[in-house]
Amino acid sequence: MNDSDSKPASRRSDATRTAILDAARERFAADGYERATIRAIARDANIDPSMVMRYYGNKEGLFAAAVAIDLQMPDLGAFPRHDVGRALVTHFLDMWEENEVLTALLRVGVTNQAGAERMQGIFRDQLLPTARHVCPDPEQVPTRAALCATQVLGLALTRYVLRLPPVVALVREEIVAWLAPTLQRYLTAPSP
Amino acid sequence: MNDSDSKPASRRSDATRTAILDAARERFAADGYERATIRAIARDANIDPSMVMRYYGNKEGLFAAAVAIDLQMPDLGAFPRHDVGRALVTHFLDMWEENEVLTALLRVGVTNQAGAERMQGIFRDQLLPTARHVCPDPEQVPTRAALCATQVLGLALTRYVLRLPPVVALVREEIVAWLAPTLQRYLTAPSP
DNA sequence: TACGGTTGCCAACAAGTGTTGACCAACAAA
DNA sequence: TTTGTTGGTCAACACTTGTTGGCAACCGTA
Numbered sequence: 001m002n003d004s005d006s007k008p009a010s011r012r013s014d015a016t017r018t019a020i021l022d023a024a025r026e027r028f029a030a031d032g033y034e035r036a037t038i039r040a041i042a043r044d045a046n047i048d049p050s051m052v053m054r055y056y057g058n059k060e061g062l063f064a065a066a067v068a069i070d071l072q073m074p075d076l077g078a079f080p081r082h083d084v085g086r087a088l089v090t091h092f093l094d095m096w097e098e099n100e101v102l103t104a105l106l107r108v109g110v111t112n113q114a115g116a117e118r119m120q121g122i123f124r125d126q127l128l129p130t131a132r133h134v135c136p137d138p139e140q141v142p143t144r145a146a147l148c149a150t151q152v153l154g155l156a157l158t159r160y161v162l163r164l165p166p167v168v169a170l171v172r173e174e175i176v177a178w179l180a181p182t183l184q185r186y187l188t189a190p191s192p
Numbered sequence: 193m194n195d196s197d198s199k200p201a202s203r204r205s206d207a208t209r210t211a212i213l214d215a216a217r218e219r220f221a222a223d224g225y226e227r228a229t230i231r232a233i234a235r236d237a238n239i240d241p242s243m244v245m246r247y248y249g250n251k252e253g254l255f256a257a258a259v260a261i262d263l264q265m266p267d268l269g270a271f272p273r274h275d276v277g278r279a280l281v282t283h284f285l286d287m288w289e290e291n292e293v294l295t296a297l298l299r300v301g302v303t304n305q306a307g308a309e310r311m312q313g314i315f316r317d318q319l320l321p322t323a324r325h326v327c328p329d330p331e332q333v334p335t336r337a338a339l340c341a342t343q344v345l346g347l348a349l350t351r352y353v354l355r356l357p358p359v360v361a362l363v364r365e366e367i368v369a370w371l372a373p374t375l376q377r378y379l380t381a382p383s384p
Numbered sequence: 385t386a387c388g389g390t391t392g393c394c395a396a397c398a399a400g401t402g403t404t405g406a407c408c409a410a411c412a413a414a
Numbered sequence: 415t416t417t418g419t420t421g422g423t424c425a426a427c428a429c430t431t432g433t434t435g436g437c438a439a440c441c442g443t444a
Binding site for chain 4 (some may be wrong): 242245
């Protein structure tokens with residue numbers, strides 16, 4: 001342990017490490033925290049369960065390593081003001097459909113305290129700063145960003161987790177057309 | 193087992209039975225399906241775990257008995273057409289805050305297949321028929337009801353489960369003021 | 385009184401969990 | 415070669431889970 005930062009220093013076991021992370025992401029996304037067992041993850045990664053412990057300490061450490069979220073929020077200030085709602089929806093749809101990690105975090109956030117706190121952190125560090133660039137009154141930023149979160153997470157919940165049939169049936173363009181005005185209003189409309 | 197229906201036929205053990213159900217509701221709401229253990233529920237109800245099995249067969253039976261949801265949906269046709277959005281939000285806020293069962297079902301729906309299917313059933317049998325009374329085009333009813341579900345469940349998720357601070361901080365009037373127009377549009381506005 | 389059913393507790397089972405330590409094979413540096 | 419480090423497996427640990435069957439106390443009825 002001489003290189004404690006900046007240099008990953010490729011190890012011979014890197015393949016195994018990433019195999020574990022991949023399997024973990026998949027299992028956490030499909031089963032949630034409790035039902036995603038270390039044994040099942042190890043089986044998916046074709047290694048022994050004890051390797052998971054060696055490389056990631058314990059189950060919480062594995063989860064922390066597997067689920068690292070970067071929303072890659074765009075600069076909403078760069079869009080025409082009347083278009084930020086649409087920009088937000090499309091961005092979130094992109095994120096969510098290319099990346100099972102978001103579903104994993106949502107599932108875990110519901111059953112696990114640490115997961116819930118992680119979601120709070122992502123909201124605070126990634127969504128809030130973005131909203132700051134479009135909201136008129138800085139004092140209203142948390143409220144408006146929170147309202148956007150309710151709508152976006154509600155869509156993710158019903159579409160990717162609960163799978164309500166009519167929500168699953170919606171095509172991308174419909175979602176954008178319906179949700180964009182909602183987010184637009186939450187972000188920029190005068191406070192009611 | 194001679195009275196298989198209609199007459200509850202009060203038993204001496206009724207107090208225990210309802211104590212179990214109460215404890216079960218609380219635990220399912222707080223912990224979700226997997227982490228709400230029968231032992232913990234029995235401890236809360238001050239009885240032996242084996243009693244739970246005797247009265248409710250198994251854990252799934254207990255969940256089915258504990259979580260029976262009646263949304264008590266109002267007849268939206270009785271409201272002025274421009275007011276159905278507001279009526280929906282206030283009704284759901286009432287339901288959700290007086291009744292921990294809804295939070296229980298939401299938590300379980302995320303981690304348990306049977307729970308998810310139960311939510312789909314509630315949507316189909318209780319929300320859909322209500323929406324039918326306000327939507328112009330019957331063909332659009334599922335879509336519009338589904339959109340309402342995304343917003344309402346998103347609020348419940350972020351407020352009662354994830355507890356995002358700015359969502360928790362919202363007072364009832366703010367929620368109504370912000371969400372009513374959204375639901376109103378999802379229900380009655382012309383399809384975009 | 386005796387008796388059958390109900391209510392309840394206790395102890396145990398089998399299975400599955402996260403986690404640990406002993407042990408072996410391959411490799412790299414000396 | 416020898417030595418030390420790394421990657422990996424195996425078997426077991428301590429514990430928790432849902433679930434079961436036996437047994438004692440109580441009840442209303444006959």
